Amino acid sequence: MGRIFGPVPSRRLGRSLGVDVVPYKTCTFNCVYCECGATTRLTCDREEFYPLETLLDELRDSLAELRTPPDAITLSGAGEPTLYGRLGELIEEIGKLSSIPVAVITNSSLLFLPEVRADLSRADIVLPSLDAAVEIPFRRINRPHPSCTLERLTGGLGSFLDEYHGTVLLEILPVEGYNTDDDDLAALAAFVSSRRIDRIQLNTAVRPGTERAVGPLDAERLERIRHLFGPRCEIVAAAPARTCSEDPAAADRIVSLLERRPCTAEDIHRALGIPVPGVIKILETMTGSGRVVADEHDGVQFYTAAQRDRP
Numbered sequence: 685m686g687r688i689f690g691p692v693p694s695r696r697l698g699r700s701l702g703v704d705v706v707p708y709k710t711c712t713f714n715c716v717y718c719e720c721g722a723t724t725r726l727t728c729d730r731e732e733f734y735p736l737e738t739l740l741d742e743l744r745d746s747l748a749e750l751r752t753p754p755d756a757i758t759l760s761g762a763g764e765p766t767l768y769g770r771l772g773e774l775i776e777e778i779g780k781l782s783s784i785p786v787a788v789i790t791n792s793s794l795l796f797l798p799e800v801r802a803d804l805s806r807a808d809i810v811l812p813s814l815d816a817a818v819e820i821p822f823r824r825i826n827r828p829h830p831s832c833t834l835e836r837l838t839g840g841l842g843s844f845l846d847e848y849h850g851t852v853l854l855e856i857l858p859v860e861g862y863n864t865d866d867d868d869l870a871a872l873a874a875f876v877s878s879r880r881i882d883r884i885q886l887n888t889a890v891r892p893g894t895e896r897a898v899g900p901l902d903a904e905r906l907e908r909i910r911h912l913f914g915p916r917c918e919i920v921a922a923a924p925a926r927t928c929s930e931d932p933a934a935a936d937r938i939v940s941l942l943e944r945r946p947c948t949a950e951d952i953h954r955a956l957g958i959p960v961p962g963v964i965k966i967l968e969t970m971t972g973s974g975r976v977v978a979d980e981h982d983g984v985q986f987y988t989a990a991q992r993d994r995p
Contacts, residue, residue, distance in 0.1 A: 693954035698755030706763035717893040720762035760789040772803030795840030817871035884917040942989035
């Protein structure tokens with residue numbers, strides 16, 4: 685499986701070309717809602733998991749193959765990207781390859797380290813997350829590595845927000861029964877109230893997560909929570925669809941997408957431009973052969989690459 689994926693439809697960044705900089709499910713957290721599944725390597729140790737030049741070569745090749753440039757090059761994938769030890773160098777070199785904005789999605793756990801904040805300062809857009817500002821909800825929903833404390837996280841995130849000059853899109857993902865008590869939400873609102881954040885983006889668990897019982901909040905509940913965070917807060921909406929000619933290697937591209945995260949037929953249409961009926965026809969063939977697994981979550985049909993469930 686290559687380390688470049690997409691472009692995929694991002695509800696936050698438009699068409700995003702993803703770069704996996706850490707091995708699958710290598711993370712500082714094991715969040716109950718993670719659409720990529722349970723963390724298999726829980727760590728806070730930074731490493732150069734893949735050679736920097738290998739990542740750049742793969743990215744260079746992927747950009748050359750695209751008919752239309754993506755809206756962002758996003759360091760994300762199925763793990764915590766700030767664990768990549770040469771993150772700052774990678775961001776700088778990507779900037780030399782293209783004028784496309786470089787974005788980094790992070791769970792904020794390592795921002796207490798000055799070198800991580802320095803690395804992220806080179807990105808055009810940083811998308812940190814903060815799901816709780818109270819210790820017990822933090823541990824219940826994010827299930828962090830033992831060395832990851834809430835005090836370190838909020839202190840590091842606060843320092844980063846004070847220092848950084850790019851665009852900040854802060855994500856909060858409420859899960860009923862984990863971080864949605866009035867006191868929990870009030871603590872979160874108090875933390876973000878005076879911070880330099882461009883947008884606070886309220887998300888919900890729309891895809892199957894690590895814990896099967898975790899589901900999305902309804903629109904009314906999300907709207908009530910949004911009001912607590914003021915005018916900077918928005919509920920993250922679905923990405924707009926795009927169109928393009930059908931790819932002759934559509935099945936392989938669909939599997940590559942599903943290796944990263946569960947998707948609906950509509951998600952795949954948005955990412956790859958294949959008409960929905962064509963997507964469904966390909967998915968039916970691949971589920972019949974066992975290459976893809978179909979799973980219903982909260983009344984919505986999601987598809988996952990069978991390979992994704994292997995150790």
